[in-house]
Amino acid sequence: MWGGDLTTLKFDEMLYYASPTEKKSRSWEDVPAYIKDTFDKLGIPEAERKFLGGVGAQYESEVVYHSLREDLAKKGIIFTDTDTALREHPEIFKKYFGTVIPPEDNKFAALNSAVWSGGSFIYVPPGVTVDVPLQAYFRINTQNMGQFERTLIIADENSRLHYIEGCTAPIYSTDSLHSAVVEIIARPGAYVRYTTIQNWSNDVYNLVTKRAYAYANATVEWVDGNLGSKLTMKYPSIYLLGPGAKGEILSVAFAGKGQHQDSGGKVVHLAPHTTSRITSKSVSKDGGRTTYRGLLHVAKGAKAVRSTVRCDALLLDEYSRTDTYPYNEINEDDATTTHEASVGKIGEDQLFYLMSRGLSEQEALSMIVMGFMEPFTKELPMEYAIELNRLIQMEMAGSVG
Amino acid sequence: MSELTLTQATDQYIRSLAESRQEPEWLREFRVKSLNLFRKLPAEISNLYTKYVDLAGVDFESMSLAPTEPSKSQVEAVMGKLKSDRALTIFQIESKTFLADIPEALRKEGVTFTDIGTAIRNEPEVFSRYFLEKAILPEEDKFAALNNALFTSGFYLHVPKGIEVTVPFRFVTVLDSEGSGVFAQNLVMAENWSKFTILEEMYSTRLTAQSRKSTYSNLSEVYLHEGAEVTYGSINNLGQSVNVFSNKKSVGKRDSKIVWSSGLLGGAFTRSRLESVMKESGASSENVEVVFGAGTQRFDTVSNITHSGPNTSGHAISKGVVKDKSRSIFKGMIRIEKSAENSRAYLAEHAMILGKGASADAIPGLEIETNDVKATHSASVAQIDEEEIFYLMSRGLSEDESKQLVIVGFFEPIVERIPVPEIAKRIRRIVDLKWSGIYDFASSLTVPAFDDEYYEEGHKTRDIFEGHYKYR
Numbered sequence: 001m002w003g004g005d006l007t008t009l010k011f012d013e014m015l016y017y018a019s020p021t022e023k024k025s026r027s028w029e030d031v032p033a034y035i036k037d038t039f040d041k042l043g044i045p046e047a048e049r050k051f052l053g054g055v056g057a058q059y060e061s062e063v064v065y066h067s068l069r070e071d072l073a074k075k076g077i078i079f080t081d082t083d084t085a086l087r088e089h090p091e092i093f094k095k096y097f098g099t100v101i102p103p104e105d106n107k108f109a110a111l112n113s114a115v116w117s118g119g120s121f122i123y124v125p126p127g128v129t130v131d132v133p134l135q136a137y138f139r140i141n142t143q144n145m146g147q148f149e150r151t152l153i154i155a156d157e158n159s160r161l162h163y164i165e166g167c168t169a170p171i172y173s174t175d176s177l178h179s180a181v182v183e184i185i186a187r188p189g190a191y192v193r194y195t196t197i198q199n200w201s202n203d204v205y206n207l208v209t210k211r212a213y214a215y216a217n218a219t220v221e222w223v224d225g226n227l228g229s230k231l232t233m234k235y236p237s238i239y240l241l242g243p244g245a246k247g248e249i250l251s252v253a254f255a256g257k258g259q260h261q262d263s264g265g266k267v268v269h270l271a272p273h274t275t276s277r278i279t280s281k282s283v284s285k286d287g288g289r290t291t292y293r294g295l296l297h298v299a300k301g302a303k304a305v306r307s308t309v310r311c312d313a314l315l316l317d318e319y320s321r322t323d324t325y326p327y328n329e330i331n332e333d334d335a336t337t338t339h340e341a342s343v344g345k346i347g348e349d350q351l352f353y354l355m356s357r358g359l360s361e362q363e364a365l366s367m368i369v370m371g372f373m374e375p376f377t378k379e380l381p382m383e384y385a386i387e388l389n390r391l392i393q394m395e396m397a398g399s400v401g
Numbered sequence: 402m403s404e405l406t407l408t409q410a411t412d413q414y415i416r417s418l419a420e421s422r423q424e425p426e427w428l429r430e431f432r433v434k435s436l437n438l439f440r441k442l443p444a445e446i447s448n449l450y451t452k453y454v455d456l457a458g459v460d461f462e463s464m465s466l467a468p469t470e471p472s473k474s475q476v477e478a479v480m481g482k483l484k485s486d487r488a489l490t491i492f493q494i495e496s497k498t499f500l501a502d503i504p505e506a507l508r509k510e511g512v513t514f515t516d517i518g519t520a521i522r523n524e525p526e527v528f529s530r531y532f533l534e535k536a537i538l539p540e541e542d543k544f545a546a547l548n549n550a551l552f553t554s555g556f557y558l559h560v561p562k563g564i565e566v567t568v569p570f571r572f573v574t575v576l577d578s579e580g581s582g583v584f585a586q587n588l589v590m591a592e593n594w595s596k597f598t599i600l601e602e603m604y605s606t607r608l609t610a611q612s613r614k615s616t617y618s619n620l621s622e623v624y625l626h627e628g629a630e631v632t633y634g635s636i637n638n639l640g641q642s643v644n645v646f647s648n649k650k651s652v653g654k655r656d657s658k659i660v661w662s663s664g665l666l667g668g669a670f671t672r673s674r675l676e677s678v679m680k681e682s683g684a685s686s687e688n689v690e691v692v693f694g695a696g697t698q699r700f701d702t703v704s705n706i707t708h709s710g711p712n713t714s715g716h717a718i719s720k721g722v723v724k725d726k727s728r729s730i731f732k733g734m735i736r737i738e739k740s741a742e743n744s745r746a747y748l749a750e751h752a753m754i755l756g757k758g759a760s761a762d763a764i765p766g767l768e769i770e771t772n773d774v775k776a777t778h779s780a781s782v783a784q785i786d787e788e789e790i791f792y793l794m795s796r797g798l799s800e801d802e803s804k805q806l807v808i809v810g811f812f813e814p815i816v817e818r819i820p821v822p823e824i825a826k827r828i829r830r831i832v833d834l835k836w837s838g839i840y841d842f843a844s845s846l847t848v849p850a851f852d853d854e855y856y857e858e859g860h861k862t863r864d865i866f867e868g869h870y871k872y873r
Contacts, residue, residue, distance in 0.1 A: 324765075330752070345772040
């Protein structure tokens with residue numbers, strides 16, 4: 001069996017579409033109180049939410065809340081749910097939809113392509129910079145609900161964009177599936193960063209296909225955090241198609257009891273003078289399992305490629321497990337690629353030092369884990385960094401017997 | 402049996418082969434079972450690597466199994482060139498084995514060094530037990546199964562408790578006939594606190610890349626009992642028309658130590674699988690591998706480190722240079738089982754690509770099931786540094802000489818880790834010759850005088866390994 005265990009996944013018992021129980025909301029006041037509650041628990045202050053550009057909340061497959069700051073609309077930026085985009089911008093939609101990830105790509109991409117609903121659609125016109133991050137908030141709350149959102153982001157020439165997606169889900173007793181497809185097209189000179197923190201409840205299968213095309217001198221960055229779900233299989237990938245394109249993947253995984261985070265990243269260098277970097281950090285505890293699976297491919301003709309891959313894994317106890325499967329395929333003689341990985345446990349001396357400074361063992365442990373993940377956290381917007389650190393503290397609670 | 406190919410190898414053939422070798426019944430059935438496994442098994446069992454299976458140039462239909470008798474002149478020529486003391490050296494010329502002279506002193510101490518067929522006939526009970534739970538079972542690999550079905554040569558070495566032997570045991574193979582097939586199976590038993598070195602050498606004297614394809618398969622198992630230390634050096638400089646299939650595995654008990662040193666230089670397609678299993682506390686292993694491909698050579702190597710016992714340590718380092726249109730793929734896996742607390746492991750795969758049509762892939766993996774360990778790996782692919790070439794050329798070397806020197810420098814940090822001087826020197830020599838496109842058997846056996854002065858002790862290059870590792 002390649003990848004994680006999918007034997008308990010039952011396609012026949014899954015719900016493929018659910019219409020919203022709430023009406024489409026227009027303003028912040030109309031957002032259901034318990035969604036606001038979740039925002040509160042994650043510590044996103046009201047003021048900051050308003051400051052942030054558009055807040056789209058995906059609620060049972062259809063977007064119930066979507067607002068876009070007027071000044072963004074004035075610049076010609078389209079930020080809407082994918083269903084609306086299909087109706088209102090059919091020409092752009094048709095031109096790009098399914099071009100990066102065709103249904104033939106893999107079983108779950110095919111499933112998504114058949115039954116997708118919801119997701120975000122973003123188009124940024126040439127030369128336009130989106131100066132605040134665009135955000136969408138996803139949530140599954142129907143039992144056995146498969147969510148098949150489809151996100152399509154097009155950054156036209158020399159535009160700049162940062163998109164953030166975060167998700168949490170309440171706990172249900174039967175397994176549900178989240179199988180999204182995310183396509184990004186970064187036209188020449190464009191810059192796109194896509195940040196995700198995934199915190200599905202521990203019974204969700206999270207099987208996501210994410211891929212970006214980066215044309216000449218474009219930059220694509222995936223910042224990918226995996227904390228929740230029962231099994232995640234997600235390998236954000238970047239195809240560097242034009243000279244000077246740049247790709248960066250920053251991936252963090254945290255696997256607790258009963259969890260398997262099978263994540264990583266893929267970079268395919270198809271053009272000369274392209275550069276890439278993959279950084280992966282994973283933490284396993286209470287019998288959790290993390291797997292890094294990555295591909296670095298340098299195609300014939302991609303001259304002067306530079307690439308660095310680094311994976312570090314931290315095991316917090318003797319029951320947990322970590323695997324690293326990096327694939328390096330180099331077909332050009334002037335490529336420079338390096339790969340490094342390490343696995344270890346928390347140093348006794350580090351713990352001792354922190355405890356001698358007055359921290360409890362638990363505080364010291366969470367601090368070391370947060371420090372280990374810092375290269376990831378520092379790339380997040382402030383409120384997300386706070387959210388992540390709170391989640392880590394919550395996860396670490398009770399880890400000291 | 403002159404024109405026998407693999408497709409003609411039926412169960413019936415295997416049975417008659419076993420009979421002609423006067424083998425016991427259990428071995429006959431083991432061979433038949435292995436042949437059927439070979440037919441059933443996929444070329445790659447691990448789904449991690451299925452994508453990379455490439456057996457182009459390996460034609461099972463026409464793969465010859467025919468043992469070839471060497472001519473008298475051929476034997477004389479080879480023996481003459483090797484100019485070797487026959488002591489402790491088993492020669493295998495084509496499929497004919499010439500046994501070693503064992504000094505009386507060693508014989509008295511109970512050292513056995515003979516061919517595997519003789520050994521099985523002498524001690525059938527010992528071998529029947531060993532074949533039941535051998536380290537490389539036919540189930541685990543298609544080509545291991547093939548060897549288990551067809552082996553007709555190989556050596557058996559048994560060194561009793563506490564015996565240290567300073568002179569290396571040599572197993573020298575010379576393969577020169579076109580379209581032949583040689584299947585060797587080697588078994589090494591190192592009893593408690595024994596210590597010795599094995600040199601395995603494979604040469605061709607006149608095969609070229611254009612010759613008809615031959616097959617060389619070898620399967621080696623090394624069992625190390627408590628405190629035993631074994632160094633296993635190996636040089637493969639077979640002709641570029643020989644497909645090479647190699648499976649090697651060591652199983653180490655408490656405080657044992659295995660050192661593998663391999664130079665993979667010859668062959669058309671080389672498929673090498675090497676695994677060091679550290680079964681009990683304090684066992685350690687080191688594997689140093691040098692690969693130099695030219696022309697259309699292909700190398701597919703696996704180097705696995707398996708920690709089962711606590712306090713074990715494993716190292717595997719592979720370095721490869723691929724020239725012209727040659728290709729290499731390095732795979733490796735550090736596996737630390739739950740029971741292997743306080744273990745250390747390191748795996749490195751570094752390659753240099755020197756030709757437009759050359760390619761190098763690396764897949765260094767980790768599977769870690771307990772936390773009190775330190776496991777790291779690294780991989781890199783790089784080209785020749787232009788500045789180094791410029792510097793050397795400014796000192797009066799030609800471009801070609803400069804490149805050659807840089808390659809030698811690339812290999813040197815690991816060649817000097819090879820504890821067997823004969824192997825280290827010969828690898829340097831063959832790399833030198835191969836760079837110049839010379840595949841001369843005789844000169845690959847001689848080591849030029851400057852070598853000894855140049856690579857004196859204390860001349861150590863800076864060891865880059867493990868230096869870059871920093872735990873955060």
